Amino acid sequence: MIKIDLSNLPFKEGLIPAVVQDIDSKAVLMLAYMNEDSLRLSLETGETHFWSRSRNCLWHKGETSGHIQKIKNIFVDCDEDTLLVEVIQTGVACHTGAANCFYRRLSPSGELEPFASDVELRDERRPILETLSETIMARKKTPDNKSYTSFLMQGGIDRILKKVAEESGELLIAAKNGERKEIIHESADLLYHLLVSLGYFDIPFSAIETELKRRTACSGLAEKAARTENT
Incomplete structure (x- = not known):
């Protein structure tokens, strides 16, 4: 097994993008950013922690809403500059109330249109x-x-x-x-x-x-x- 020193990951301006994916449906839930501290917290607690660029602070996903993300796997891509985080999502992933953050599709004409993703359909069917x-x-x-x-x-x-x-x-x-x-x-x-x-x-x-x-x-x-x- 290859052990990666987290400090050696290329945190550009202190951050690394993290793509969050539902482990069951494989739907992409959100894209967020981690710094070294939030990545360590995520590994230690088993729940996603990110760095908020707007608030300039660490944040625990679901801390106030209850919509936590239980981490099952974290993958590093071939260039070691992007993370893929597989999770079990509690509730919805997006702060807007949508099941995931990618609920709009860019049409060929360049317009944004609502789009029901696989994870939204899965949540509707869920008891x-x-x-x-x-x-x-x-x-x-x-x-x-x-x-x-x-x-x-x-x-x-x-x-x-x-x-x-x-x-x-x-x-x-x-x-x-x-x-x-x-x-x-x-x-x-x-x-x-x-x-x-x-x-x-x-x-x-x-x-x-x-x-x-x-x-x-x-x-x-x-x-x-x-x-x-x-x-």
Whole structure:
């Protein structure tokens, strides 16, 4: 294995361009710049850190939005003057709210036109509960005083469970009254607070999906009986 001294990379004016790519879809998410310090931080933490040329400071991607990028691989090109960073993206990559920063296409006439990229389509197909679960867990790691999720997390499990109980009661009332719109509304509230309670214990929604898939492999009554026998 060839070990590269980071200080030997050609940081032009102290910076090296870093192309960030989704490891699953291979869609290009963004282009940013790293200096030696941000590259070291990225390697040490496993999450992307860059140098902001406009603010003239280091920035941790997703620090305020929760849209962090988990690094899976960092490649150096043949000239050792560009980085390719493969990541697992939480939420969206672009500060505009777009799934990636390359959401406009330059037409043959030279005009910019909106363009739905592969990663945008992938995000639209992605289960919303999985996306919400990842966002909640990211918010736990990077609190924001303006975030309701952070408010719940900072109050501990008692505050979270109080809300779960409240939303459960409201759903029961809506269901008892047979109010379809309210049932949908209260169900969404309850699901969100359940995800927050899972996130508090660092349990991703995918773990619940796995358990549900396991249960579908056998009769519901048989599965319940097996659990009773094991208690």
